[in-house]
Amino acid sequence: MNKRTFLKSVSLISAGLLASNSVQAANLSSQTTLSLKKPNALPRRGTIGVASPSAATANQKDIILAKQVIEALGYQAKLAPNIMARRGHLAGTDTQRADDLNALFSDSSVDAIFCLRGGSGAARILPLLDYAIIRANAKPLMGYSDITALHNALLAKAGIVSFHGPNASSNWNPFHVKQFKQMFEQQTRMHFSNLPKAEDELVNSQYLTQTITPGKATGQLIGGNLTVLTALAGSAYLPDFDGAILFLEDIDEAPYRIDRMLSTLKLMGALDKIAGFVFGDCNDCKPGRGYGSLTLDEIFADYIKPLGIPAYRGAMIGHIKRQFILPVGTQIELNADAGTLTMKEAAFS
Numbered sequence: 313m314n315k316r317t318f319l320k321s322v323s324l325i326s327a328g329l330l331a332s333n334s335v336q337a338a339n340l341s342s343q344t345t346l347s348l349k350k351p352n353a354l355p356r357r358g359t360i361g362v363a364s365p366s367a368a369t370a371n372q373k374d375i376i377l378a379k380q381v382i383e384a385l386g387y388q389a390k391l392a393p394n395i396m397a398r399r400g401h402l403a404g405t406d407t408q409r410a411d412d413l414n415a416l417f418s419d420s421s422v423d424a425i426f427c428l429r430g431g432s433g434a435a436r437i438l439p440l441l442d443y444a445i446i447r448a449n450a451k452p453l454m455g456y457s458d459i460t461a462l463h464n465a466l467l468a469k470a471g472i473v474s475f476h477g478p479n480a481s482s483n484w485n486p487f488h489v490k491q492f493k494q495m496f497e498q499q500t501r502m503h504f505s506n507l508p509k510a511e512d513e514l515v516n517s518q519y520l521t522q523t524i525t526p527g528k529a530t531g532q533l534i535g536g537n538l539t540v541l542t543a544l545a546g547s548a549y550l551p552d553f554d555g556a557i558l559f560l561e562d563i564d565e566a567p568y569r570i571d572r573m574l575s576t577l578k579l580m581g582a583l584d585k586i587a588g589f590v591f592g593d594c595n596d597c598k599p600g601r602g603y604g605s606l607t608l609d610e611i612f613a614d615y616i617k618p619l620g621i622p623a624y625r626g627a628m629i630g631h632i633k634r635q636f637i638l639p640v641g642t643q644i645e646l647n648a649d650a651g652t653l654t655m656k657e658a659a660f661s
Contacts, residue, residue, distance in 0.1 A: 347472035350661040353468035358423035361416035363392040364403035367431020378480035388598035426480035429455025443469040451539040460536030465549040477637030487634040504653040521651030529588035533644040535559035543571040553585040561592035561630030588646035593627025622648035
């Protein structure tokens with residue numbers, strides 16, 4: 313190879329690398345500047361698809377109950393093809409579970425998607441989802457717990473609003489039905505305030521909120537299950553924390569694990585970016601054996617109080633009998649003194 317040919321080859325390679333870098337930069341730019349896209353409202357007597365993106369269901373009863381719930385709400389149910397599949401603890405292979413979600417989003421006869429259950433495994437399918445198709449066919453998706461992985465990925469990669477609320481196989485009590493109708497049918501800008509004391513209580517203990525730092529803040533609502541969210545650290549499937557209202561909940565995690573996960577959020581810079589913080593329920597988060605344990609109060613005092621932002625705990629969010637249906641991605645006002653969240657914009661287009 314002569315000198316001229318060599319230089320020409322180097323030039324072509326450099327041009328190719330520059331072009332490749334330009335495409336990557338463009339993709340990154342489009343991802344970080346992705347505008348928020350709200351789903352279409354759920355039409356009356358429409359069709360709700362049911363997928364199982366996480367753990368397998370133990371028996372057919374959950375499928376029957378999910379279908380009955382959707383029909384009792386006044387809608388038709390459409391089960392994803394692989395909903396009864398199983399691979400180990402998962403509801404089928406990663407490809408099967410991703411294909412089901414991609415198909416439900418692209419199916420024009422499906423108006424919304426309920427996730428059958430949580431468990432574990434949703435994060436495995438995030439690289440297999442077609443975010444362009446999902447954005448082009450934005451429709452409300454609802455679930456909680458392990459579905460946190462989907463809420464964050466859909467916001468970060470497709471820019472769409474989704475709903476942190478009961479799964480299809482959850483206990484759909486009158487509180488959930490009322491929340492659903494207000495959010496999905498009446499399209500109310502919800503004001504989320506804990507219920508007053510239970511009927512068998514003298515004072516409110518079951519629905520008590522506690523102010524960590526007083527004040528009000530407004531920002532984009534992001535969050536979900538603490539364990540699932542922190543497992544996405546360092547990936548492209550977390551939305552921007554800058555100016556956000558962060559909500560968290562968890563179940564069956566010892567306080568030292570809560571401490572470790574909040575430490576992860578602190579070390580990655582997420583906590584220093586948020587405008588407000590709310591912690592829901594930490595169901596069965598009891599200390600294990602050992603020399604002792606920090607309390608949740610002490611953990612919040614270490615990580616949240618020094619931020620100086622409005623923050624409270626005890627919201628009706630999480631693995632509890634009655635939980636809020638929260639529109640992830642919308643603008644929310646947090647009032648830490650009153651212990652409330654208020655939607656500042658509609659959740660649907």
